[in-house]
Amino acid sequence: MKTYIYMVRHGESPKTEGDERTRGLTEKGRSDARIITQLLKEEGIDVFISSPYKRAVATIEELAQSVGKEIVVFEELRELVFIGDNQIMADNELYPLVKKMFTEPDFSLPGGESITVCRNRVVGTFRNILEQYRGQKVAIGTHGAVMTLMMGYFDSQYDLDFLLTxxxxxxxxxxxxxxxxxxxxxLWKN
Structure with missing residues (x-):
C-alpha cells in the first residue's frame, strides 16, 4: 500500500524574537507559506502533522485550513535541541556546530541533544506515522536537521551535504x- 509523506521544511524565521519554540516567520516566510499552499492544495493531503515549534506550524497552517483540516502536533518532531533553554543560536555559531554534530553523532552541548538521540526520537515517531497513516497522504511541518535525519534513515544520500543544500x-x-x-x-523550486 502506498503512503505519501510531504516533508515541508519551515520558511524563513527571524532569530531576533522569542526563542526556538516561539519564533514565527518573517514576511518572506509568510509569503513562501502562501506559495506552499498553492503548490500542495491539489495534492489531496489527508493528514497534517507538525513539530510544536511555531515556525513549522505556521508554514503549513494556511494549507491545512484551505482543505479544512486540523494540524496534529507531535512534540517528538521538535527540532534538534542544539543548546539548553530553547536558546536561539546565530547562524555563524550554528553551522559549524551542525557539521561537528553530524561528524560526531554522540556530541552535544550542555542542555542539548546529540544527533544519535535526536535521530532515535524522530525516526521512531516517523515510523509510527507511516504505520498509523498507511495508505494516506501526510504533510509534516518540519525542520532541516530533523527532516534530514528522518529521510536519511530510509536513504543514506540524505546526509549533512544534503542538509546544507x-x-x-x-x-x-x-x-x-x-x-x-x-x-x-x-517539489520546492527556489
Missing part, C-alpha cells in the same frame, strides 16, 4: 510502499 522553505514528496521508500521528489 536545502532551503527555507523546502518540500520533499516521499513515496513509500509499506515501509520501503520508493521515490523522493523535491
Amino acid at each position: 536545502t532551503s527555507k522553505p523546502d518540500i520533499y514528496k516521499m513515496e513509500f510502499q509499506d515501509e520501503v521508500l520508493v521515490e523522493t521528489k523535491r
Whole structure:
C-alpha cells in the first residue's frame, strides 16, 4: 500500500524574537507559506502533522485550513535541541556546530541533544506515522536537521551535504510502499 509523506521544511524565521519554540516567520516566510499552499492544495493531503515549534506550524497552517483540516502536533518532531533553554543560536555559531554534530553523532552541548538521540526520537515517531497513516497522504511541518535525519534513515544520500543544500522553505514528496521508500521528489523550486 502506498503512503505519501510531504516533508515541508519551515520558511524563513527571524532569530531576533522569542526563542526556538516561539519564533514565527518573517514576511518572506509568510509569503513562501502562501506559495506552499498553492503548490500542495491539489495534492489531496489527508493528514497534517507538525513539530510544536511555531515556525513549522505556521508554514503549513494556511494549507491545512484551505482543505479544512486540523494540524496534529507531535512534540517528538521538535527540532534538534542544539543548546539548553530553547536558546536561539546565530547562524555563524550554528553551522559549524551542525557539521561537528553530524561528524560526531554522540556530541552535544550542555542542555542539548546529540544527533544519535535526536535521530532515535524522530525516526521512531516517523515510523509510527507511516504505520498509523498507511495508505494516506501526510504533510509534516518540519525542520532541516530533523527532516534530514528522518529521510536519511530510509536513504543514506540524505546526509549533512544534503542538509546544507536545502532551503527555507523546502518540500520533499516521499513515496513509500509499506515501509520501503520508493521515490523522493523535491517539489520546492527556489
